[in-house]
Amino acid sequence: MAEDMRYFSTRGGSETLSFEDAVLTGLAPNGGLYIPTHIPSLPSDWQTRWSSLTFPQLSHEILSLFVPTSVIPSSDLSSIINTAYSSFRHELTTPLRQTGEKEWVLELWHGPTWAFKDVALQFLGELFRYFLERRNGVLEKSGKEEREELTVVGATSGDTGSAAIYGLRSKPSITIFILYPDGRISPIQEAQMATVPDENVYCVAVQDSDFDTCQSIVKTLFSDKEFNSTHRLGAINSINWARILAQIVYYFSAYFQLPAEAREAGAKLQFTVPTGNFGDILAGWYAKKLGLPMEQLVVATNENDILERFFRTGRYEAEETPSQAQAPETAAVNGSSDGQQAGSAVKATHSPAMDILLSSNFERLLFYLALETGEENSGSDVEKRGKAQERLNGWMGELKKNGKVDLGSAVRDAAARDFWAERVSDQETLAEIRKYYKLEKYGPYVVDPHTAVGLAAQERSVKKSPNTYWVTLSTAHPAKFSSAVELALSSDEFPEFNFRETVLPDQLKELEKLEKRVHKVRGEEGVRELIERVKKGEKVVPGEGKGSI
Numbered sequence: 001m002a003e004d005m006r007y008f009s010t011r012g013g014s015e016t017l018s019f020e021d022a023v024l025t026g027l028a029p030n031g032g033l034y035i036p037t038h039i040p041s042l043p044s045d046w047q048t049r050w051s052s053l054t055f056p057q058l059s060h061e062i063l064s065l066f067v068p069t070s071v072i073p074s075s076d077l078s079s080i081i082n083t084a085y086s087s088f089r090h091e092l093t094t095p096l097r098q099t100g101e102k103e104w105v106l107e108l109w110h111g112p113t114w115a116f117k118d119v120a121l122q123f124l125g126e127l128f129r130y131f132l133e134r135r136n137g138v139l140e141k142s143g144k145e146e147r148e149e150l151t152v153v154g155a156t157s158g159d160t161g162s163a164a165i166y167g168l169r170s171k172p173s174i175t176i177f178i179l180y181p182d183g184r185i186s187p188i189q190e191a192q193m194a195t196v197p198d199e200n201v202y203c204v205a206v207q208d209s210d211f212d213t214c215q216s217i218v219k220t221l222f223s224d225k226e227f228n229s230t231h232r233l234g235a236i237n238s239i240n241w242a243r244i245l246a247q248i249v250y251y252f253s254a255y256f257q258l259p260a261e262a263r264e265a266g267a268k269l270q271f272t273v274p275t276g277n278f279g280d281i282l283a284g285w286y287a288k289k290l291g292l293p294m295e296q297l298v299v300a301t302n303e304n305d306i307l308e309r310f311f312r313t314g315r316y317e318a319e320e321t322p323s324q325a326q327a328p329e330t331a332a333v334n335g336s337s338d339g340q341q342a343g344s345a346v347k348a349t350h351s352p353a354m355d356i357l358l359s360s361n362f363e364r365l366l367f368y369l370a371l372e373t374g375e376e377n378s379g380s381d382v383e384k385r386g387k388a389q390e391r392l393n394g395w396m397g398e399l400k401k402n403g404k405v406d407l408g409s410a411v412r413d414a415a416a417r418d419f420w421a422e423r424v425s426d427q428e429t430l431a432e433i434r435k436y437y438k439l440e441k442y443g444p445y446v447v448d449p450h451t452a453v454g455l456a457a458q459e460r461s462v463k464k465s466p467n468t469y470w471v472t473l474s475t476a477h478p479a480k481f482s483s484a485v486e487l488a489l490s491s492d493e494f495p496e497f498n499f500r501e502t503v504l505p506d507q508l509k510e511l512e513k514l515e516k517r518v519h520k521v522r523g524e525e526g527v528r529e530l531i532e533r534v535k536k537g538e539k540v541v542p543g544e545g546k547g548s549i
């Protein structure tokens with residue numbers, strides 16, 4: 001069924017790529033994101049046939065809908081998946097935990113770095129290894145000297161970075177550079193990345209930046225044809241289609257773990273997703289389009305609320321964040337070739353991994369909205385696609401020029417059929433952490449601030465849509481965000497609460513003892529120079545580099 005599946009760029013061009021090329025290319029040369037040529041159909045008996053599969057087996061079924069066997073033979077795909085999930089601590093990989101009569105939390109953080117990113121990045125790491133080994137094997141057999149190498153460059157607000165590093169450390173033919181905004185990720189997140197001693201790993205703290213700046217530097221480097229082809233860049237962010245694909249699986253896994261009454265309620269099921277770069281929730285949207293019964297997906301944002309404002313107004317604009325005026329730590333982001341960042345200003349919140357305004361994957365949804373709401377929607381599929389790409393290009397151009405784009409009510413209404421959005425303040429986030437700690441029947445339960453944003457949004461949504469079954473995605477373990485959790489729970493109200501004793505796993509305590517290696521650089525130039533020096537074979541000592549401090 002997947003044999004004819006190819007991938008094309010949201011921003012145009014009639015060219016389509018194989019799954020392998022889409023994964024290895026990451027971001028399309030025209031700045032677009034790769035999406036599948038069609039949404040496949042589920043087998044007619046999926047609800048019975050898949051119901052008792054393990055997570056890796058389920059993953060194999062779903063991924064096979066998108067990955068032709070001519071690209072990865074079925075048994076190879078199984079080995080990739082099995083290796084990827086062998087490092088998870090829970091036998092269900094992503095278990096559901098009940099938190100109310102009709103409410104559950106989907107715990108996505110049982111992988112090596114204690115965040116949901118492991119689900120996709122353990123898989124992507126194995127995928128890179130598989131493709132490179134195969135390509136280099138062919139080169140070797142044909143007696144050629146050269147070898148293919150990948151220079152992975154990624155941006156993180158804390159979680160993607162460590163998950164990518166754990167997925168790629170010591171993998172042959174791969175060097176990995178992870179950019180993060182200095183001082184704006186949690187100490188544990190930084191320690192998880194910077195204590196990894198493998199020689200192919202470079203942690204890059206970008207001075208005076210925010211996540212949007214780091215993401216924009218990554219996209220600029222990918223769009224620089226010469227730099228990209230010289231270094232053969234690879235993407236680990238959710239701009240890479242494989243990230244989204246791997247995340248679709250846990251929506252199905254959650255569905256099969258629900259009691260029969262909730263599954264039978266079918267469309268009365270809702271997923272709430274703490275949202276930043278829009279990757280996690282977009283995977284849920286693909287699950288819905290594939291046919292997983294659900295009503296809507298709830299976009300839960302923190303005070304960086306560009307998405308919530310879009311779902312209210314139809315306008316997509318970074319500049320008018322109301323919180324911007326009060327934010328002491330906002331950082332102006334200068335425009336670069338990507339175009340999504342003009343005028344961005346990101347507020348530092350208690351859920352820092354979601355301190356993002358310009359969400360990469362929103363572009364993927366916008367393509368489908370352009371397709372659905374286009375005025376002149378006649379012609380072949382390829383012609384319709386071309387018109388949607390053109391429309392999307394217009395929107396992205398306007399965003400680049402003005403820092404905002406009014407997508408209009410037709411687009412907003414089409415989006416609102418599948419999503420609604422809630423903005424959750426820092427105060428509400430802390431209150432939610434306290435509330436779940438005090439849960440009687442299903443608690444106590446210590447949740448991380450990102451999960452708390454999701455739960456607060458879910459609570460409001462329950463009022464709007466009663467008689468619904470709710471699953472909120474729990475995206476990180478609370479140990480990764482000590483400052484918010486301690487702020488919420490270290491009080492006279494909870495004298496027994498002790499973060500170190502009750503929340504912090506031994507594995508994370510160990511990090512304190514290890515040496516950290518961080519390269520501090522300033523701006524895009526600093527990043528370029530570091531990559532160039534390393535790739536030339538120079539031994540760059542942490543802390544060194546142009547613009548380094």
Ligand SMILES: Cc1ncc(COP(=O)(O)O)c(C=O)c1O
Nearest residue numbers: 159276277278279280353450475
């Ligand atoms: C803990 C946590 N929760 C939620 C998110 C938001 O997910 P997404 O960027 O896929 O919307 C992130 C970062 O992406 C995260 O690290």
Ligand SMILES: N[C@@H](CCOP(=O)(O)O)C(=O)O
Nearest residue numbers: 156157158159160237238353
């Ligand atoms: N919250 C993320 C931001 C990067 O998002 P990605 O899903 O596109 O990799 C992080 O923790 O780094």
